[in-house]
Amino acid sequence: MSPRLFSWLLLPCCLDMFRHELPGAQAGLVLSAAKTLVWGPGLEANIVLPARFFYIQAVDSSGKNLTKSPGENTFEVKIVSPVEQFTRIWIQVLDRKDGSFLVRYRMYATYTDLHIHILLKNKHIAKSPFILKGPVYHEGCDCPQPSGSVWEAHMHCPESFPQIDRDLSLFTSVNPDRNAQEIPQRFGQRQSLCHYTIKDDKVYVKTFGEHVGFRIFMDAILLSLIRKVRLPDMEFFVNLGDWPLEKRKPTDKIHPIFSWCGSNNTRDIVMPTYDLTESVLETMGRVSLDMMSVQANSGPPWSEKNATAFWRGRDSRQERLELVKLSRAHPDMIDAAFTNFFFFKHDEGLYGPLVKHVSFFDFFKYKYQINIDGTVAAYRLPYLLAGDSVVLKQDSGYYEHFYNELQPWEHYIPIRADLGDLLEKIQWARDHDEEAKKIALMGQQFARNHLMGDSIFCYYYKLFKEYAKLQVTEPMVRKGMELVEQPTDDLFPCSCQRKRAKDEL
Template sequence: MYGLWVGWLTLTLLIHYGAEIVLGLSAKRCLVWGSGLQSEVVLPVRYFFIQAADKSGRNLSTSPGENVFSVGISPIDGSRSRIWVQVLDRHDGSFLVRYKMYGSYEDLRISITFKEKHVSKSPYILKGNIYHELCPCAQHDTVSWRTYMQCQPRYEQIERDLLPFPTVDPEKIAQEIPKRFSRFHSLCHYTIKDNKIYRRTFGQHVDFKMFMDAILLSLTRKVYLSDVEFFVNLGDWPLEKKEVTDPALLPVFSWCGSDETQDLVMPTYDITESTLETMGRVSLDLMYVQANTGPVWHNKTNLAFWRGRDSRQERLDLVRMSRKHPHIIDAAITNFFFFKHDEALYGPTVAPISFFDFFNHKYQINLDGTVAAYRLPYLLAGGSLVLKQDSSYYEFFYKDLVPWKHYVPFRRDLGDLMDKIQWAKDHDEEVQKIAKEGQEFIRNNLMSEQIFCYYQSLLEAYAKRHTSVPKIRQGMELVEQPKDDLFPCTCHRKHQMKDEL
């Protein structure tokens, strides 16, 4: 009877006063860190982290409640501002705070409170001019920019991609790439000159140039880029075959790479858009996923889950497996296009569900689509175990992932998938660790700064290989920076010669 009374009292306290009272959360013992506390780091959406801790200084590993922290951001002088703030509960004792500035300000105060007490070293003061995303105020000192963005000193994927191209002749590529590829593929020819962007398109389906335009415009608002000339493949499939050798080998920038090609791989248009449009037109981004990871592990279902369109035979094979083993795999096609004639066999289609509902399940199956499945970063960020198909396709970060550390691999023909799912069920504790490692990889390597860093590093390394001066060629047009009439800014940076890496 006494135990029942204590349980009732505990539940009453949780409901009435909030979980933070029972957990003994301490405002001063909490940790706060992140680039969003630095004036110099300009991102479409700035962010920082809060780690909740108890009175003994131990970090909490479960959520103390999503509304325990209050965050306010405003100019110190009390002037009016437009800053949108979101506090995202990551449900592991930590919080991601993101904020979008619609104007540029001088001297901001960031106040973080718990029960009206300042958290950690709050208030944090961002001194000087804090520029918003649309303010064209490029940093001339590249080394300093890379330092406060915490760019990696080197990217092995970039080094591998550039290895076949010790030198690059802009004159040659301007003539040869359109002749080789533009008949069947869509391309964009870019020149960056004096930190301005010029381009010409080739082919019929060139709408995806908007993603490349957007990231280049955003990057050149932040840092001065070396003069450079390059071609971007606007399709999914990488183009330059590995059997092509010098002197015919040509460098093409692509969203995706493969073991059979030697394109220069960039972050996909999907992750590029989610980086630029966070808290904007996209709902699926790597920040928001971290706050929508579904139930705690032991409340997730034991099903292996997949949804998608019919862009590869193995996807149909997975649906067949799901029908044979519905208590193990839940897989269905949401749209038939490539195998329309097989819809009667593998259909009917099911309605798409929210991506966040994927994480109601412990196991996520990642299958190739037309090329690499661009959903992998989001699956890894979601905290479920990712079972990844062996593939010849890869994104820019794949080679840094370690099988059995960040995900569980299975054969391309799905021949061992059932065995791998059973292994996962038999090793639940180990699987949780793998899921956590995959999540941590995304948190540490694919946040906004690293996407900008990767683009800048690739363009700078490529520019160093030029054997002649890049040109604004016939047919190219200037890609204009977007106008920001509502929130114009004044750039206070002093012009200086750009430091070279």
């Protein structure tokens, strides 16, 4: 936590205490309005996210953090702009069931100032009301911060991301002119690629290959990012397929290809997956599963969860077939079933009938979550970690942008690639319940600290900034490229009040 964020936790002792009797097992405790903690990026005007968010930690009168929910309607949050009659802001207070709450809100217009009122039985808690001095820009506002370092400081971005350093260390330089010729020749006929140029804070693209529908995810994050911060001019290629492409050895002439998934046998530059990226952009929008919603839907308390390992999915890998056969042989330990058959012949005698899709939130009725590769890495891992079940993760040659920061036996329980020790690991978790619970909570904490929307935007920006430094020729808008237009909002146009400024930090 940054010093500035931490300073929010140092609340004045002189605030009046407010008595709030807690229900159930916590009855007799008194919830303190003064000592309850409030912090997070959603309390800062300069942190523009599709859905802004902050946290509330309930604290009792003795100064102890609550570890169970005091009730989902304990706190009321109101966000208003004093100079506006109406504010188009959607607010949700999500009870994380561990004594803390995640408050998220999505703005549909830009406001001069915002006042965030956080109330406990009509009494302000902590330093409420929090005042965001405007203008407070909404997600659709095209108003980039001209200084990248100022934006990074506002966002509290880390100094570096180890995966970015690893990926870019293979390239001493990048030649946009050469890549513009060689990469389409090498990959353009057989693969689905996008060739992007960022020039003067505008996005241009040319596609190669037949299946390029997934460019919508890359277009969306680029447009969102350049609405927030000025990007350096640059040229790069994005792989729209599942499998990473660059298989040459580092000693050979390798090409820089941006992909959503990496592998131990390839040299692609890894970005957050399209799934995680879209969930960030569409939080409180068209997606129902995102890193925030999971935190409020992580199932019953640990002691009440089913002590069975759970999995649902399609037949996209041989090991998944083996998993379902294991489940049929050991139904007391594993509940695994297919919801769809596509890649292999469906033998109902071996793999059982197809079952209906299960809501992802219902996964967390089970203590143990099996994470097993699909065509590449299983992109559900961020959401599994964000719940409060323990993840049994298959050893894999594929990885997402954050995998290398995860530690086995700290954030997850490792299982062999061939699943040969899966039953043994489930039994270990059953025999070491407290240790398994601790691993689940450490995985959850990792997801909360490293996989939220602000972290994803920081990752993309750092990646593009460091990549741009490697370019040795001028990025160009090439023949055949088209401008990717920013979406328009005629109802709530945005007046950008930023001034062009030199990079001061």
